[in-house]
Amino acid sequence: MALPSSTARYGLGAAPIGNLFTALSDAEAFATVDAAWEAGIRFFDTAPHYGLGLSERRLGLALRDRPRGEFTLSTKVGRLLVPTSGDARDDQGFDVPATHTRVWDFSRDGVRRSLAESLERLGLDSVDIALIHDPDHHWKEAVGEALPALAELRDEGVVKSIGVGMNQWPMLADFVRETEVDTVMLAGRYTLLDQSAAAELLPLCVERGVSVMAAGVFNSGILATHDPRGTYNYVAAPPEVLARARRMAEVCERHGVTLPQAALAFPARHAAVSSVVVGMRSVDEVRQNMALATTPIPEALWPDLAEIS
Numbered sequence: 001m002a003l004p005s006s007t008a009r010y011g012l013g014a015a016p017i018g019n020l021f022t023a024l025s026d027a028e029a030f031a032t033v034d035a036a037w038e039a040g041i042r043f044f045d046t047a048p049h050y051g052l053g054l055s056e057r058r059l060g061l062a063l064r065d066r067p068r069g070e071f072t073l074s075t076k077v078g079r080l081l082v083p084t085s086g087d088a089r090d091d092q093g094f095d096v097p098a099t100h101t102r103v104w105d106f107s108r109d110g111v112r113r114s115l116a117e118s119l120e121r122l123g124l125d126s127v128d129i130a131l132i133h134d135p136d137h138h139w140k141e142a143v144g145e146a147l148p149a150l151a152e153l154r155d156e157g158v159v160k161s162i163g164v165g166m167n168q169w170p171m172l173a174d175f176v177r178e179t180e181v182d183t184v185m186l187a188g189r190y191t192l193l194d195q196s197a198a199a200e201l202l203p204l205c206v207e208r209g210v211s212v213m214a215a216g217v218f219n220s221g222i223l224a225t226h227d228p229r230g231t232y233n234y235v236a237a238p239p240e241v242l243a244r245a246r247r248m249a250e251v252c253e254r255h256g257v258t259l260p261q262a263a264l265a266f267p268a269r270h271a272a273v274s275s276v277v278v279g280m281r282s283v284d285e286v287r288q289n290m291a292l293a294t295t296p297i298p299e300a301l302w303p304d305l306a307e308i309s
Contacts, residue, residue: 009268009275010293011043011072012036013215014059016281018051023095024281026058033062035283037071039290045185045213045277046122047076047133048114049102051094053121060122074129074185074213075122076165077114077146078138080105106132106141111149115158126158131165131185139171147179167216167233169197176201176210185277188216188233190267192223192248192259192305193241202272211274214267218278223263226252247308255301261292262301269302 017029024032033044044063046055056075063071081100088098105114115130130150135142142164150162164175165185172184184205189197190212205212217223221230222237228245231237237245249259268276280286 008040008042009273010041010264010290011045011213011275011277012041012286013277013279014044014046014055015050016279017058018046018055019095020050020093020279020281021095022281026061028282029058030062031283032280032286033059035286036280036290037066039286041286041290042070043072043074043275043277045074045215047079047131048081048118048121049076049079049092049133051096052090052098052100052102053081053117054094054096056118056121060124064123068124072128073122073124074131075115075118075127076131076133077111077118077150078104078106078133078135078142080110080114081117104138106135106138106146108145108149108152111146112153115153119158126160128159129161129163129183130154130159131163131183133165134167135164136166136168136171139174143175143179147181151180163210165213165215169201172197173201173204176204176208181210183211183213183274185213185215188219190214190270190273191217191219192263192266193219193232193245198270202270205272210272212270212272213275213277214270214273215277215279217263217267217276218260224260226258226260228259244308248305251304251308252301255298255304257297257301258292260289261295261297262305264289264293265297266302 046059079102082103084101090096090098132146153159161182163181163183167187169189220234222228222232232241252262
């Protein structure tokens, strides 16, 4: 079956199947991945951070019978998982036992060890994309050790493309300007509510031929429903942001469009953006979001939305 052109650019963000915020059963996680595949999604993004390896293990099992040449998989380096003891729960947003401690490590050895452990959890011998994960306070180590280590792994055929994934754009711009990254994952900084990456990072990526994977397009939840509510960048939405999102919803409604439909479509319109990565935790979420992604949006919506400040 041919991939629907309007969903082929979308990817499944696999943090939710690592029990982000609330726990899922294995069966629910596998069904989510199956629904994504059925919807035409062929890009899957994960990381050791997500559920202390649970996301990688589940994703590997869910994809193990799929033809390897038909999907793209990305994971990340920068946090090693070190076994620990006790009966505590994870304290970084994932509903899992704290069987491991995350340890920042952007050294050459740490990167190689991290990727080797990820491959073991995934049940694969290579991944398509490896990203340095959240090096906000580790620029020197990321540029001096982690990136060269990923370049070595690319030369060895263990990864195909290398890059950086962050929740901010200025340091991503530094990576694009000063290094030879292939791709970046930009979370939450090119959305309907936050377009801060548009002026500098995205044109720079076009100029340098660096692809952008846009993630966090719902800004952690506020744009996920047509009645905006909940969190913005993982905290309670400030009143002014909530009011702006509601004005956007009103404009969308005048054009026969829902707010989440516009939020999904917006980043994909930029020439720098190669894919839009959406975290989804259930069959219903996958089906609903991909139904929105296949519904046409009138061009007249975008200038009207741009007028909202």
